[in-house]
Amino acid sequence: AQTVTQSQPEMSVQEAETVTLSCTYDTSESNYYLFWYKQPPSRQMILVIRQEAYKQQNATENRFSVNFQKAAKSFSLKISDSQLGDTAMYFCAFMKLRGGSQGNLIFGKGTKLSVKP
Amino acid sequence: EAGVVQSPRYKIIEKKQPVAFWCNPISGHNTLYWYLQNLGQGPELLIRYENEEAVDDSQLPKDRFSAERLKGVDSTLKIQPAELGDSAVYLCASSLGLRLNEQFFGPGTRLTVL
Numbered sequence: 001a002q003t004v005t006q007s008q009p010e011m012s013v014q015e016a017e018t019v020t021l022s023c024t025y026d027t028s029e030s031n032y033y034l035f036w037y038k039q040p041p042s043r044q045m046i047l048v049i050r051q052e053a054y055k056q057q058n059a060t061e062n063r064f065s066v067n068f069q070k071a072a073k074s075f076s077l078k079i080s081d082s083q084l085g086d087t088a089m090y091f092c093a094f095m096k097l098r099g100g101s102q103g104n105l106i107f108g109k110g111t112k113l114s115v116k117p
Numbered sequence: 118e119a120g121v122v123q124s125p126r127y128k129i130i131e132k133k134q135p136v137a138f139w140c141n142p143i144s145g146h147n148t149l150y151w152y153l154q155n156l157g158q159g160p161e162l163l164i165r166y167e168n169e170e171a172v173d174d175s176q177l178p179k180d181r182f183s184a185e186r187l188k189g190v191d192s193t194l195k196i197q198p199a200e201l202g203d204s205a206v207y208l209c210a211s212s213l214g215l216r217l218n219e220q221f222f223g224p225g226t227r228l229t230v231l
Contacts, residue, residue, distance in 0.1 A: 004159075043206065044120075045160070045222035091159050101173060103148070105220065107159030 002027045004094050006108035013082045014116055020067075021077045021111045023092030029053075033095040034068065035105065036077045040088040048090070051075065082115045089113075119143065121223035123209050129229045135197035138226045142190070142211030149186060150220065151194050152208040160208055166192065196228075204230045 003026045013019035025034070036048040051059045051068050058066050063083075067076045079086055092108040122141040130136050142149050147168050152160035163182065165173040168189035177184065181200070186192040196203055206225040212218040 042224065044224045045208065045210075047219050050219075093159075101175075103214075104150075104162050104165060104173060105160070107161070109157070109159050 004108035008111045010112045012114040023075045034075045035093040037091045038088045087115045123223035133198040138194045140192045140209030146211035148212045150210040154206040199230045
């Protein structure tokens with residue numbers, strides 16, 4: 001079974017600074033997808049960024065980028081130029097591509113990020 | 118484009134009472150998911166529909182939980198009878214299909230069982 005671990009329950013960062021959120025996962029699959037989702041206090045979950053495991057190049061979306069280390073099964077999220085609106089829970093998620101649960105998201109427990117002015 | 122709609126947003130009931138949650142996915146999305154999110158935890162899948170067929174309900178506690186998706190559009194999740202431990206947020210999500218197709222989440226229903 002796949003597991004996703006986020007070891008930082010809470011983090012804080014000053015506005016305009018850079019912060020990195022950690023995520024590790026465990027799987028025997030060779031191909032899969034990884035995601036970071038953001039859940040602001042209003043509760044609506046929003047996709048931040050995704051990475052296909054077969055791609056060596058790290059995904060980037062504006063101020064958000066990932067450091068994908070497949071061998072280490074690590075998938076960290078870097079937020080540059082942090083903004084107050086980045087304050088939210090951030091969830092790392094894994095998706096397998098084969099078998100009965102293909103397409104289902106497996107989430108970590110989340111990291112609560114607070115951006116301070 | 119309207120997002121995923123869920124109702125009610127909040128529900129408070131006494132234990133042993135029944136409760137139902139409703140979800141309207143984004144138009145055209147054939148895949149619909151129900152997730153359970155306990156306080157301080159990430160969402161956990163309860164059931165996944167492809168059109169009107171429940172293709173993965175392995176995590177749904179079938180003794181008290183049931184779900185339906187008539188005509189492959191709206192979906193209802195029911196709990197009968199509710200227990201104290203069912204207090205949580207119930208999230209609905211939809212996507213055009215599996216895999217890389219992004220899952221769009223609704224705002225959730227926060228259930229409190231007294």
